[in-house]
Amino acid sequence: MASNEAVVRIRNLVKRYGELVAVDHLSLDIAPGEVFGLLGPNGSGKTTTINCILQLLSYDHGEIELFGQPMRPTSYQLKRRIGVVPQEVAVFDELTVRENVDSFCALYVRDRARRRELVDAAIDFVGLQKFEDFRPKKLSGGLLRRLNIACGIAHRPELIIMDEPTVAVDPQSRESILSGIERLNAEGTTVIYTSHYMEEVERLCSRIMIMDHGRSVASGTADELKGMIGTGEKVSVEVGEMDEATLERVRSLPHVRSAEVDAGMLRVQCASGAHNLADVLGVLAENGLSYGRVLSEPPTLNDVFLEITGRALRDEA
Template identity: 70%
Template sequence: MADIVSVKNLVKRYGELVALDHFDLRIAQGEIFGLLGPNGSGKTTSINCMLQLLPYDKGSVRLFGQDMAPGRYDLKRRIGVVPQQVAVFEELTVRENIDYFCSLYEPDRTRRRQLVDEAVEFVGLQDFCRFRPQKLSGGLARRLNIACGIAHRPELIFFDEPTVAVDPQSRNAILDGICRLRDEGATVVYTSHYMEEVEQICSRVMIMDGGRTLAQGTVDELKRMISMGEKVTVEVGDLAPAALENVRTLPHVLTAELDSGQLVCSCEASPHNLVDVLDALRSAGAAIGRVWSEPPTLNDVFLEITGRELRDQE
């Protein structure tokens, strides 16, 4: 498939701070591409440079196979942006908001009326067209934000954490909508701190930090990059220090921590991890309750690659 986004050797500096450090990115047509990173990793800067909202010091950005530039309004009309913060006009109704944002791309009123109708139906706001944004719940406001960004039927859509602070029902509706946009031919760039969402909908994922790419690939490919093969959890109640040490010295155990009566073991890939952990506990006379084993998650990948220390907000 042709690359819809092609970024090569992108460098962006703020004085002595290097926000993007020879950053590369390729996204194929029809992908939902997850762009992940800790706060301050360069995600927002990279997107703003791609959209030509920020000048950069070095590198190239090509969208739809063409060089992107601040004056390329022909390309910008093919792009939709759904920002993290709900960005609508409080004095306009739901329908008026969608119509206004659509008018920035589509001047023909007849065609625009059809597009607005489709956007309202797509996000399920038919019963709220005459409402003003302050009367909407958080989930409905997010859906309005999405409608404003996609009403002109863009081919490339940037979603910046679209499910922040919404209820599970609204989150599922938003994720289903993004998948429908993909099925209808759109290419999606998706940023989120909810790893389970990215794991659910993204075809490929990039993890970046310090303005550089640390890892990218499918979720399964990323999981194979880390040392942890599975997580074994055992309810043990009180556990003697010697029993805990028995588990920690097992060949394939990376870490073993006791927390609120649960022993959590991060293990390398091995067919015998669960049996080995249980045997070590039994030999130490530990009382064993429930036991379960889980494969690594994208969250485990993210933390192993980027580290576990707290970050300042972007």
């Protein structure tokens, strides 16, 4: 594969379940060495897209290429170059940590000596050396997640698909997992990453696509996505009490979208603007109001996600 050739190339992918269009003419390219964030609310088509990439689902229309070659159900040489870390922990309860990692690695590597090296490296990579003789039922949730990752990466895949790898883990395990993904990427591994934790996506992903209703609704870097929406900074000012006239003056400022006082805090949601904080504080000064703590928060990826996909609850199905 040429160094500039896409690791994943999808063109006009369509997947239907009866009358439901789960993936609707989706196209994307993922370059070598990217950590590509695939985001979307429940039912947006993320999992269906991943299953089509892996050829676990047939699809109605479109083309999928991996490493410059057409991906087919029988493309076993391509599949050996892929690792999958599913959202649900998928390990064998009757096997130890080492036996689990070895079993998954054996699907790709037959040579026992080579496999032993790879298993050792995978266990060391996720920090499970002290637990390699434990069975899964004796592991905490965070250790189970790390075992799940070790099983997916032991054969040293060039492309790793990680589906919510940090769900329901403690902060220490989360940091270990995220640092591990960064190390994998630094070694040249391409990663497809799905998560509902936007701070993780913003930390890890070089490029992000937001899906909704089976389509790509936005894509780019985190900064590019933030620039697509009208949301600017959130300004919070400790004001004690504020009269209605002054509050209305704040609301009338050019870039203010909303302003409310709650428990002595003035909370202002702004559109993009260069002097939002100064403008708000200027109104307070002009009206003789003193203030305490001041906080200005730039827009987050979570703001982008909610702005683009909406704030209404989504069903799980």
